[in-house]
Amino acid sequence: MDHVEVRQWLTDALAGGVLPSVLDDLAAAPGSAGASPDPAAHEVRAHLAACDPCRAEAGALVTTGALLAAATPDDVLAPVAARERILRSVRETGMVRVPAAAAPAPAALVVPAVPRAPAVSRVRRWRLVPAFASLAMAAIIVGGLVTVANMGHQRDIAQAEVAALGDLASASGHILARPDHAQLPLLATDGASMGMVVFSPSSGQLAVWSHDLVGMASGTRYDCFLVRGSSLTLIGWMDDAGDVAYWVGQTPAGVTLGHAGDRIVVQADVPGAAPVLSGTF
Amino acid sequence: MAMSPSGRTDAELMASLVAGQDDALGALYDRHADAIFRAAFRLLGDRGQAEDVLQETMLALWNRAETYDPSVASLAAWLLTIARNRAVDRLRARARRPVGTLLSAAAGAATDDTAIDRLVAGGELVGAAAPRPDPAAAAEASWLAGAVRDALAAIPGPEREALELAYYHDLSQSEIAARLGWPLGTVKTRTRRALARLRVVLAEVLGPDAGLRVLPSVSSVEAFGTLAQGGSDGSR
Numbered sequence: 424m425d426h427v428e429v430r431q432w433l434t435d436a437l438a439g440g441v442l443p444s445v446l447d448d449l450a451a452a453p454g455s456a457g458a459s460p461d462p463a464a465h466e467v468r469a470h471l472a473a474c475d476p477c478r479a480e481a482g483a484l485v486t487t488g489a490l491l492a493a494a495t496p497d498d499v500l501a502p503v504a505a506r507e508r509i510l511r512s513v514r515e516t517g518m519v520r521v522p523a524a525a526a527p528a529p530a531a532l533v534v535p536a537v538p539r540a541p542a543v544s545r546v547r548r549w550r551l552v553p554a555f556a557s558l559a560m561a562a563i564i565v566g567g568l569v570t571v572a573n574m575g576h577q578r579d580i581a582q583a584e585v586a587a588l589g590d591l592a593s594a595s596g597h598i599l600a601r602p603d604h605a606q607l608p609l610l611a612t613d614g615a616s617m618g619m620v621v622f623s624p625s626s627g628q629l630a631v632w633s634h635d636l637v638g639m640a641s642g643t644r645y646d647c648f649l650v651r652g653s654s655l656t657l658i659g660w661m662d663d664a665g666d667v668a669y670w671v672g673q674t675p676a677g678v679t680l681g682h683a684g685d686r687i688v689v690q691a692d693v694p695g696a697a698p699v700l701s702g703t704f
Numbered sequence: 705m706a707m708s709p710s711g712r713t714d715a716e717l718m719a720s721l722v723a724g725q726d727d728a729l730g731a732l733y734d735r736h737a738d739a740i741f742r743a744a745f746r747l748l749g750d751r752g753q754a755e756d757v758l759q760e761t762m763l764a765l766w767n768r769a770e771t772y773d774p775s776v777a778s779l780a781a782w783l784l785t786i787a788r789n790r791a792v793d794r795l796r797a798r799a800r801r802p803v804g805t806l807l808s809a810a811a812g813a814a815t816d817d818t819a820i821d822r823l824v825a826g827g828e829l830v831g832a833a834a835p836r837p838d839p840a841a842a843a844e845a846s847w848l849a850g851a852v853r854d855a856l857a858a859i860p861g862p863e864r865e866a867l868e869l870a871y872y873h874d875l876s877q878s879e880i881a882a883r884l885g886w887p888l889g890t891v892k893t894r895t896r897r898a899l900a901r902l903r904v905v906l907a908e909v910l911g912p913d914a915g916l917r918v919l920p921s922v923s924s925v926e927a928f929g930t931l932a933q934g935g936s937d938g939s940r
Contacts, residue, residue, distance in 0.1 A: 434895075435895075438871055438895045439871070440745070440874065441750060443749055443750040443798060444752050480920070483919065483920065486918050487918045488749045490918065491871060491902075492745060492746050492748065493746055493845060493852060494853050494856070495742060495745055495872060497742070500741070502874060506737070509737075512763070513729065513759070513766045514726070514729070517763050517766040518767050520722075520766070522723065522725065
């Protein structure tokens with residue numbers, strides 16, 4: 424692609440309201456999770472890597488897009504086609520709700536329906552799981568509850584942490600109930616076991632947690648990555664639930680966990696940060 | 705308090721949801737989805753990501769329905785706060801990605817903490833959408849949005865229409881061509897030219913420093929054809 428074609432390609436992406444996603448795809452290494460299969464995207468990526476003026480032009484388009492978005496008029500509507508997909512997804516992945524009159528006696532762990540910590544993204548919740556599976560997370564829940572009790576903060580903060588731990592327990596229990604589940608210890612830099620990854624390769628479900636992320640309470644964010652060779656794929660950013668930092672959700676599209684030599688690392692979201700937790704498959 | 709066509713308030717629909725009445729979810733979606741999507745799109749500028757935020761917000765509504773307290777905030781405010789948090793998470797993640805850094809640096813978006821920087825990177829300016837907005841950030845956001853609307857208004861009608869249908873209303877180039885009776889090539893040309901023209905106008909409005917952040921290069925202007933009024937756009 425020449426300069427004109429690259430700029431037209433990026434301009435068309437901006438006009439279509441998808442430039443940020445397109446740039447996300449371009450940021451992914453070819454062949455890695457998240458990379459676009461579109462051959463044109465590979466050409467654009469290669470061109471931008473070597474062309475300062477076109478990178479500057481792309482940056483200007485990003486800024487223009489942000490300005491256009493900020494001026495979005497009030498008659499913009501959610502896509503009609505999204506409605507059924509979203510409602511179906513919510514019913515399938517959200518907590519089970521049973522009509523009050525038809526609710527049977529509880530036979531499974533019921534995740535407390537209380538608020539969880541805000542600003543949780545990329546989190547997928549799964550249906551409630553049998554009680555036996557969630558017992559695997561009992562120690563963490565108890566630890567979290569003790570922490571909450573000791574903190575003595577407002578009730579809503581405690582409720583949020585309990586709910587977050589409930590989410591973690593539910594998700595982890597669901598993974599542990601799958602026949603192909605596996606675990607990967609996360610080690611601190613001194614080799615001490617300070618966390619755990621549980622995952623199910625067939626379902627792509629993943630839970631990561633640790634008791635040892637210094638600075639979470641003061642606002643330091645920690646990101647979780649899959650490292651394969653020189654490729655780094657963001658899995659998610661850790662949430663704070665009292666003494667436990669965790670992330671639960673789906674692995675990125677196209678990524679299968681468990682490849683020998685792959686690593687899961689957790690590091691602070693600051694420039695130049697080194698992994699504080701690491702585990703190798 | 706908001707009422708549904710069937711006369712049920714938000715609080716009544718939430719109570720129905722908690723009681724396991726499945727149809728309440730659809731009714732709440734129909735009432736609030738557009739505003740949530742719009743708010744997310746304003747922050748993210750990406751339809752797919754705004755749709756993801758809408759889905760996550762509806763999931764939070766479903767999972768946390770018991771916690772909603774109408775005496776604290778309206779349901780709309782509660783949902784928009786959730787959506788904003790989700791969108792800001794994405795903006796911050798976007799700013800951390802290598803390509804974002806690369807492009808920002810190339811475009812001159814350094815560390816001067818301008819309103820546009822914060823808008824693009826997801827800093828304080830987006831906080832204007834928060835329940836307790838920073839007045840200065842809200843004023844900046846309002847001014848920028850007004851400047852963009854003015855700039856759009858300065859674009860010739862057909863070009864503006866093509867851009868607005870594509871960007872804001874999610875019509876493909878083929879759909880725009882069918883709706884407006886234009887050849888496909890004309891749609892492409894007018895859309896690209898609208899963006900180039902918008903950038904020129906915005907550059908003037910934003911001033912000599914910030915304006916450089918959006919100004920198209922000379923070669924880009926040449927690539928998309930003349931921006932002169934009435935210039936050839938391939939239409940017939």
